[in-house]
Amino acid sequence: MTVRNINQSFWSSKQLPYLTVRSTFHSRQSYKQHSHSELSLGLIMQGTTCLSMDGETLILNQASGVFIQPHKVHACNPVRNHPRSYLMLYLDNQWCCDILSALYGYSVDKFVCDIRLVSASKTLALSVLLNELIENERPEQALKVESLLFELICGHCSPQRVEASDTLCATLKKRLLADITNPPSLKDLALELDRSQEGLIRHFKQHFGITPKAFVNNHRIEKAKLLLKSGINIVDVAIEVGFSDQSQLHRAFVNYAACTPRQYQHLTSIFDNNF
Incomplete structure (x- = not known):
């Protein structure tokens, strides 16, 4: 052939x-x-x-x-x-x-x-x-x-960093992303992985350059952007990405994206309609 x-x-x-x-x-x-x-x-x-x-x-x-x-x-x-x-x-x-x-x-x-x-x-x-x-x-x-x-x-x-691959960090990342709406607490992860909470935070940040908490919040916001872009109601988006209510999503979105969820949804809607 x-x-x-x-x-x-x-x-x-x-x-x-x-x-x-x-x-x-x-x-x-x-x-x-x-x-x-x-x-x-x-x-x-x-x-x-x-x-x-x-x-x-x-x-x-x-x-x-x-x-x-x-x-x-x-x-x-x-x-x-x-x-x-x-x-x-x-x-x-x-x-x-x-x-x-x-x-x-x-x-x-x-x-x-x-x-x-x-x-x-x-x-x-x-x-x-x-x-x-x-x-x-x-x-x-x-x-x-x-x-x-x-x-x-x-x-x-x-991200490709200078450090070699790290099994502990890879495991921690996988556990955090397994259920973004209800990720395991650092206390539970520390017990599961036989490490201290402070040690996990320090090790994760040394390898990835970010704390586990900020990593989870960044993932939630980026996923929320995709859902908002698709036209899903803001209240439903908050629940879908693991925030307790719309106001919690609003605060996190402003902190990480420098705009409100409604502003982002409106702007992306205008962009899509003009594309």
């Missing part, structure tokens, strides 16, 4: 200018080692593929998802020449850095994928949303895709 004969297509949209999607169906095509300048996310829809990267071999089955860092050399090949279908997402690096900058509270210009594999449930959810969006580019569908991509970037990527 030659590349010309592969059943594949590329998709991009003004609604999500940072994203390009390559859809490939029933392909047995092998690829030599290569890299992408963007962050890439592979979603296996059917069949099995073999990913070779960093001297390791990983078998990806249906509903598997995997992040590949920018400029990371890798190869993806069929298993026993069986066909596979997949989506490859190419995400603009600056968009990813902007998300992480907002989340961590300082300028991020490089990042790493400290958790490569994406859960089957999120892989399937994103595949369905993308296929629906490609067929019918509705603004509300684009926002659903953007919201899920935001969650994935926050959960799987971190």
